[in-house]
Amino acid sequence: MVQLTPKQKQELLSVLLSNKTKLEQQLLDAESATGVVTLDQSSVGRVSRVDAMQQQSMAVSTRAIAEASLRKVLKTLKRMDAEDFGYCGECDKPIQFNRLKVQPQASHCLKCQDQLDQA
Numbered sequence: 001m002v003q004l005t006p007k008q009k010q011e012l013l014s015v016l017l018s019n020k021t022k023l024e025q026q027l028l029d030a031e032s033a034t035g036v037v038t039l040d041q042s043s044v045g046r047v048s049r050v051d052a053m054q055q056q057s058m059a060v061s062t063r064a065i066a067e068a069s070l071r072k073v074l075k076t077l078k079r080m081d082a083e084d085f086g087y088c089g090e091c092d093k094p095i096q097f098n099r100l101k102v103q104p105q106a107s108h109c110l111k112c113q114d115q116l117d118q119a
């Protein structure tokens, strides 16, 4: 049983690839943001250092989130040709294409995801 048409798959693929590019750019930005603080630490005053540290920790968590998302995107790209791609890992029903379009890395249908989120 084929759920996704080649055209739909192509659409998802381009969503994934553009997500990948965005995330990679975010990671690069976060990297330069975390790098700057270490270099400037001795030359800035106390207040701006606190600021810089806050910015740094924000950049660190941004980076962590971006890294996790990027891993998911890469995993999804590999999974796309698998037979069970687009099917819910819980109830085995096809995941709605509209949901996949927003979140190609979704591994569960909305109903099961809701239940997982509540658990």
Ligand SMILES: [Zn+2]
Pocket: 088, 089, 090, 091, 092, 093, 108, 109, 110, 111, 112, 113
């Ligand atoms: Zn499900």
